[in-house]
Amino acid sequence: MKLHLDPATAKNAITGYGEGYVMVNRQRFERSLVVLPDRILTDWPPNRFDELAPEHLAALAGLDREIILLGTGAQLRFPRPEITWTYRPLAVPTTFSSLKSAGSPRLC
Numbered sequence: 001m002k003l004h005l006d007p008a009t010a011k012n013a014i015t016g017y018g019e020g021y022v023m024v025n026r027q028r029f030e031r032s033l034v035v036l037p038d039r040i041l042t043d044w045p046p047n048r049f050d051e052l053a054p055e056h057l058a059a060l061a062g063l064d065r066e067i068i069l070l071g072t073g074a075q076l077r078f079p080r081p082e083i084t085w086t087y088r089p090l091a092v093p094t095t096f097s098s099l100k101s102a103g104s105p106r107l108c
Contacts, residue, residue: 011037022071036063049073054083 012035016023021030034041046052
């Protein structure tokens, strides 16, 4: 799947990433976060991939997103099925991708 920035609607863009961080609009973040077109949520609870739980994805259901990109660190990892299952009943396509960061989940 190829993703393209829609300049008419996108206000936040991933502008860089590296070991232990991601940059949104050239601002560096070194923790888990949710990036939405109009805001950045920096209080998303899982600090490490191993802490990711079903309630973390379930809490995002009200955001009405069609695609979820989950940065899993330097190594591509997939969440346990019981974690992703929380999104399936909503009929929302889910895409997981890897950003090269230090094991901290980052969600867009």
